[in-house]
Amino acid sequence: MILFIKLFKESALFAWGSVVSNKLRTLLTLLGITIGIFAIISVFSVVDALERQIRTSISSLGDNVIYIQKWPWEFSQDFAWWKYMNRPSPRPSELDEIFRRTNILESAVFTASTNRTVEYFNRSIEQVNILSVSQDYDKVRSFEIDAGRFISLTESGSGRNVAVIGSKIASQLFENDNPIGNIIKIFGRNIEVIGVFAPEGDDTFGNNHDEMIVLPLNFVNSFIDVSSDRYGPVILAKGKENFSNDELTDELRGVMRSIRKIKPAAEDDFALNQTSLLSRQFDGLFAILKIAGWIIGGFSILVGGFGIANIMFVSVKERTTIIGIQKALGAKNFFILIQFLSEAVLLSLMGGSIGLLLVFGGTFIASQLFDMDLLIQMKNVLLGVNVSVIIGLVAGFIPAWSAAHLNPVDAIRANT
Amino acid sequence: MIEIRNLYKAFNNLPVLNNVSTIFQKGNTNLIIGQSGSGKTVFMKCLVGLHEPDEGGIYYDNLNFTKLSSRERSQVRKKIGMLFQGSALFDSLNVEENVIFPLEMFNKDMTKKEKLERAHFCLDRVNIHNANHLYPAEISGGMKKRVAIARAIANKPEYLFCDEPNSGLDPATAIVIDNLIREITKEFEITTVINTHDMNSVMEIGDHVVFLYKGELWWEGTSEQILTSGNKEVEEFVYASELMRKLKTN
Numbered sequence: 317m318i319l320f321i322k323l324f325k326e327s328a329l330f331a332w333g334s335v336v337s338n339k340l341r342t343l344l345t346l347l348g349i350t351i352g353i354f355a356i357i358s359v360f361s362v363v364d365a366l367e368r369q370i371r372t373s374i375s376s377l378g379d380n381v382i383y384i385q386k387w388p389w390e391f392s393q394d395f396a397w398w399k400y401m402n403r404p405s406p407r408p409s410e411l412d413e414i415f416r417r418t419n420i421l422e423s424a425v426f427t428a429s430t431n432r433t434v435e436y437f438n439r440s441i442e443q444v445n446i447l448s449v450s451q452d453y454d455k456v457r458s459f460e461i462d463a464g465r466f467i468s469l470t471e472s473g474s475g476r477n478v479a480v481i482g483s484k485i486a487s488q489l490f491e492n493d494n495p496i497g498n499i500i501k502i503f504g505r506n507i508e509v510i511g512v513f514a515p516e517g518d519d520t521f522g523n524n525h526d527e528m529i530v531l532p533l534n535f536v537n538s539f540i541d542v543s544s545d546r547y548g549p550v551i552l553a554k555g556k557e558n559f560s561n562d563e564l565t566d567e568l569r570g571v572m573r574s575i576r577k578i579k580p581a582a583e584d585d586f587a588l589n590q591t592s593l594l595s596r597q598f599d600g601l602f603a604i605l606k607i608a609g610w611i612i613g614g615f616s617i618l619v620g621g622f623g624i625a626n627i628m629f630v631s632v633k634e635r636t637t638i639i640g641i642q643k644a645l646g647a648k649n650f651f652i653l654i655q656f657l658s659e660a661v662l663l664s665l666m667g668g669s670i671g672l673l674l675v676f677g678g679t680f681i682a683s684q685l686f687d688m689d690l691l692i693q694m695k696n697v698l699l700g701v702n703v704s705v706i707i708g709l710v711a712g713f714i715p716a717w718s719a720a721h722l723n724p725v726d727a728i729r730a731n732t
Numbered sequence: 733m734i735e736i737r738n739l740y741k742a743f744n745n746l747p748v749l750n751n752v753s754t755i756f757q758k759g760n761t762n763l764i765i766g767q768s769g770s771g772k773t774v775f776m777k778c779l780v781g782l783h784e785p786d787e788g789g790i791y792y793d794n795l796n797f798t799k800l801s802s803r804e805r806s807q808v809r810k811k812i813g814m815l816f817q818g819s820a821l822f823d824s825l826n827v828e829e830n831v832i833f834p835l836e837m838f839n840k841d842m843t844k845k846e847k848l849e850r851a852h853f854c855l856d857r858v859n860i861h862n863a864n865h866l867y868p869a870e871i872s873g874g875m876k877k878r879v880a881i882a883r884a885i886a887n888k889p890e891y892l893f894c895d896e897p898n899s900g901l902d903p904a905t906a907i908v909i910d911n912l913i914r915e916i917t918k919e920f921e922i923t924t925v926i927n928t929h930d931m932n933s934v935m936e937i938g939d940h941v942v943f944l945y946k947g948e949l950w951w952e953g954t955s956e957q958i959l960t961s962g963n964k965e966v967e968e969f970v971y972a973s974e975l976m977r978k979l980k981t982n
Binding site for chain 1 (some may be wrong): 780809810814816820822833834837838883887
């Protein structure tokens with residue numbers, strides 16, 4: 317084994333010697349592999365970062381929450397949009413019925429949103445997302461409160477003029493002042509700030525509480541119609557533990573159909589959406605992006621593979637004598653084959669490693685410049701290494717095979 | 733013993749070896765000599781199985797090598813040691829590892845310790861001491877040749893083939909190498925076949941000399957007999973140099 321390693325070292329040294337003495341030839345040979353690995357791994361890294369970000373955002377919507385809405389999240393090609401246009405929007409009264417008629421529901425909440433200007437003395441912020449929520453919002457959506465508290469049951473039920481504001485709103489509106497207990501003005505009404513959400517950071521769908529103000533639904537409903545389409549009314553329903561989303565969906569479908577008195581043969585006039593639908597749509601997008609990465613990198617790797625095969629044929633030609641001597645001293649074909657395959661893999665790994673280093677450098681620079689969460693995952697590094705090894709094996713096999721099966725007479729001829 | 737019977741080999745219908753028959757005895761240094769193009773190299777390659785003769789037989793101790801399957805040939809090859817022109821050591825292996833190489837290839841059942849002991853024995857035998865861990869680039873041409881001999885005898889060969897063993901060596905070192913090959917041949921009872929055109933070697937170690945001329949075995953005898961062969965072509969070869977001509981006149 318040690319001897320084999322020594323002979324492998326000889327192969328490696330020969331390959332290295334070839335690299336040093338024929339810099340341009342080697343550079344051009346390895347360029348294909350380098351570009352290929354760079355293309356594939358960088359695409360995969362970007363897709364992974366994007367996927368991670370999107371999945372985190374989707375999961376923040378709640379994995380086990382069903383969204384009862386007018387519009388579905390998933391559209392087929394023959395999407396009849398005019399049918400959905402005429403559907404009724406969810407109403408707060410339907411939420412009460414849902415509570416009354418379901419068995420596996422843990423909690424549910426009605427929400428409606430709009431954009432309004434928020435004022436505090438002489439400061440104001442325009443187009444702030446105002447979310448009106450019924451009680452139990454804190455049981456359906458996960459969030460943390462940085463200061464103060466969330467809307468109580470009594471405040472929610474009585475429709476008190478209180479608000480929980482996002483961290484960015486708080487810092488813009490109150491700067492260094494404590495927002496708790498202060499009065500802000502929305503819809504021309506005075507509203508007391510009772511809490512501030514903890515900062516959540518950027519979200520792909522803008523679905524964070526940082527730039528949002530949450531008000532009790534009953535308060536808002538007293539001066540605007542929250543069931544109106546323009547406020548995007550939604551009922552969020554969360555099932556009890558040990559019950560799947562499918563079970564909850566089935567029950568909600570039955571309950572909603574009975575609430576709206578839909579005839580058995582008639583279609584639903586509501587959509588039951590869940591985050592898995594979004595995930596599924598993104599799965600397809602990510603798959604396409606990854607295929608694109610393979611195609612772009614694949615062609616480069618193909619060219620690189622031919623380059624390695626070419627350099628290996630040259631290597632075999634240059635070392636014909638040494639092959640002959642090894643054979644004459646008892647080296648089996650397999651021994652010669654492994655030597656040359658190792659050399660091809662080494663060359664390919666060199667190209668792949670340079671590609672990976674470029675990806676490392678590129679992601680570091682991109683992370684610094686664009687404030688992106690770009691990380692090269694170990695699985696992608698291993699993928700790059702594996703692809704390099706496989707290309708080395710495939711490209712080097714025929715030259716190695718021809719070396720292993722050289723006629724000893726031809727092989728030794730140069731020496732005698 | 734190696735017996736060659738009516739060996740015939742042609743390339744593109746041009747005979748290179750024609751009806752060559754001879755016997756290489758065990759414990760003898762058998763030299764194949766002749767001018768360039770006389771067929772020495774093809775003859776040697778036929779003997780070790782690198783060329784297939786068109787007709788005739790090569791008998792390794794009564795076993796017809798030309799009729800053997802590749803598996804059976806590999807069994808015979810295990811008994812063959814080879815000394816290449818120019819030593820042909822592996823540059824990346826040190827002296828000791830170069831000698832172990834054929835043991836690694838052929839003797840899977842030997843332990844590492846046994847291989848090491850054998851390598852040390854062979855190196856001692858060729859008078860290489862304290863150089864086991866040096867690399868070929870660090871030793872002289874004569875030492876390289878001795879290491880190559882140690883490698884050739886590592887597998888305890890019954891047959892030893894040497895191709896131009898003292899090419900590239902100064903006359904004094906060449907004599908040392910010639911004598912070493914002869915000593916080893918006698919000591920280990922090996923059938924040694926040497927391909928050479930060096931008359932010094934012929935005179936020094938030629939127990940049995942075979943002279944090839946245009947692919948035919950033109951003459952054979954001992955190193956003493958070659959000086960008085962009476963054969964025109966042999967004499968032209970033997971007395972080609974001024975030195976040999978002067979020796980003859982004296």
